[in-house]
């Protein structure tokens with residue numbers, strides 16, 4: 205039997221799993237690492253931590269599975285998107301990597317937009333507007349703020365592609381993750397030498413770009429020894445974590461849309477052709493499916509808002525063990541009626557991407573009265589997170605994109621009450637999978653495709669992915685949410701200026 209590894213270099217940790225050729229998960233392992241926040245709105249990680257976690261989890265999985273090293277035929281890589289690993293000419297990491305949720309690059313986004321001849325010109329070149337989390341503004345930030353480091357720069361890689369470099373010795377990325385750099389001509393699926401030139405950068409800074417199921421190399425002798433595998437083991441392109449998660453959820457054809465409530469929130473829809481929201485609120489990126497695209501809306505602090513609420517505010521939930529803290533908090537929320545009796549929460553704790561693209565947006569509770577309790581507040585945090593996802597859904601449906609099925613995933617969707625809330629807020633039936641393994645599973649499938657176990661990603665998904673559970677919308681709750689959503693949607697515009705002033709105060 206042949207086996208395939210999927211490695212997902214996430215923000216809170218790395219998850220590795222091993223599947224057999226039929227898609228059954230044989231073993232899995234996780235390893236966590238810290239995220240550094242040197243200033244408000246700045247987020248960084250040490251690429252060395254990602255590598256250590258990769259080695260540790262691969263070794264753990266192989267040991268648990270008792271599979272022989274030469275039976276592991278290929279590896280798929282997934283990871284947090286948009287980050288920047290800055291390398292010098294000797295492959296030394298120059299400084300900590302800047303992450304997808306780092307907000308320091310507003311000035312560089314303006315610089316890129318101006319260099320491209322305005323927002324429209326930029327969207328024409330790379331299909332997307334400049335957003336603070338993307339990789340291109342990070343490179344310009346280095347040039348503008350750390351000239352000495354910029355002068356040493358020989359290559360810039362995305363997080364998972366730095367792992368690939370350490371595995372195979374090659375500088376390679378693939379189209380789905382490359383879309384989130386802002387350097388990729390998303391329609392042509394190759395680097396936009398036009399934009400790179402306009403920014404005064406050297407195209408040699410960037411790696412080669414391939415399709416997600418393409419083989420990018422085999423393990424070096426050193427990497428094979430470290431991981432306990434063989435030098436015949438292939439490494440396929442893989443995907444950014446959103447596209448990888450979509451593959452793992454079977455979102456590889458039109459009509460199925462997936463939501464993910466992890467630290468970030470993602471609403472992801474497959475598209476056969478590149479499609480654009482005229483206002484650039486959704487990302488238009490290449491899918492991990494060969495020759496296909498996707499659109500997605502991203503909320504920066506989605507499940508992260510509930511995590512903040514439970515860990516930083518409700519920390520005193522007396523006697524509740526850490527592992528049960530979400531269950532305890534959401535049980536209180538479940539006792540409150542849909543709509544939290546008119547208490548709303550805006551989940552913009554670290555700025556927001558879709559639909560506002562505003563690094564200075566801030567969180568708030570609005571509409572509080574003397575009858576509201578702790579349970580109301582927890583429920584309204586969850587409802588605010590779900591309304592933020594509905595913002596993306598409304599843009600997607602307003603573009604005429606068919607949505608026949610909503611597939612829920614991520615840590616938040618494991619909770620049945622939150623699945624019901626999603627069905628009610630979206631006014632649609634929500635499905636979940638029998639075994640939801642997320643991005644690591646998606647890229648393990650891509651590895652199987654790259655090794656020839658399946659003809660295509662679509663075939664691999666059809667053979668291995670089964671829907672397990674359906675949650676139907678409750679009419680009365682849908683009515684309440686339909687009444688509250690427009691009020692929620694208007695709040696950002698009304699508070700924007702004050703949020704900006706407060707963000708300035710917080711940074712001073």
Ligand SMILES: Nc1ncnc2c1ncn2[C@@H]1O[C@H](COP(=O)(O)OP(=O)(O)O)[C@@H](O)[C@H]1O
Pocket residue numbers: 214215216465466467468506507508509510511530531534614615616617618619622
């Ligand atoms: N039992 C639960 N009930 C509700 N939400 C949960 C539960 N467990 C986890 N979550 C939510 O899921 C989030 C973590 O999701 P996960 O997909 O593991 O995130 P990531 O991979 O982005 O770190 C938490 O921040 C929390 O908001």
Ligand SMILES: O=C(CO)[C@@H](O)[C@H](O)COP(=O)(O)O
Pocket residue numbers: 213214215216283284285286304305337384445446466467468470502
């Ligand atoms: O920025 C995006 C997608 O555009 C985020 O989805 C990151 O890719 C999140 O990574 P994790 O929180 O799942 O590690």
